[in-house]
Amino acid sequence: NLVLVLNGPNLNLLGTREPEIYGHDTLDTIAEALENQAHALGLEIDLRQSNHEGHLVDWLHEAGSRGVVAVILNAGALTHTSIALHDAIKAIPVPVIEVHLSNPHAREAFRHHSFITPVARGSICGFGALSYTLALDAAARLRQ
Numbered sequence: 001n002l003v004l005v006l007n008g009p010n011l012n013l014l015g016t017r018e019p020e021i022y023g024h025d026t027l028d029t030i031a032e033a034l035e036n037q038a039h040a041l042g043l044e045i046d047l048r049q050s051n052h053e054g055h056l057v058d059w060l061h062e063a064g065s066r067g068v069v070a071v072i073l074n075a076g077a078l079t080h081t082s083i084a085l086h087d088a089i090k091a092i093p094v095p096v097i098e099v100h101l102s103n104p105h106a107r108e109a110f111r112h113h114s115f116i117t118p119v120a121r122g123s124i125c126g127f128g129a130l131s132y133t134l135a136l137d138a139a140a141r142l143r144q
């Protein structure tokens, strides 16, 4: 009943990084809230963050081989650049839910394209930390 919550570059700086865009919650606060929510849903979460693309690729492979329920993925800026993450998602049988705190479509043009969206089960963006909550709810319902 494990859900991996994977976070890409710069998301370790949440709380102090452009709070007018990303809010004041830190990744630790988000992890704590998700842990409580997961418990109530009968799920477990494992939240990880890396600034390195290859770590995220490895973790997606791990999700595939461990038979996790779903992956919640905020790939950060790699969303807009990473064919490697696109391919890794395609290579695993696990549903991946794309999340973003901000709404990239309402921002700079270079954020309008996502390599994740076409291979994700679905995407949730623009709700701040609530995007993660909604994604975990979706993951719980996928399991049924």
Ligand code: DQA
Residues within 6 Å of the ligand: 009, 010, 011, 074, 075, 076, 077, 078, 079, 099, 100, 101, 102, 103, 104, 111
């Ligand atoms: C982000 C949006 C991306 O465009 C940006 O590069 C990030 C964070 C978000 O959660 O809103 O690092 O994924």
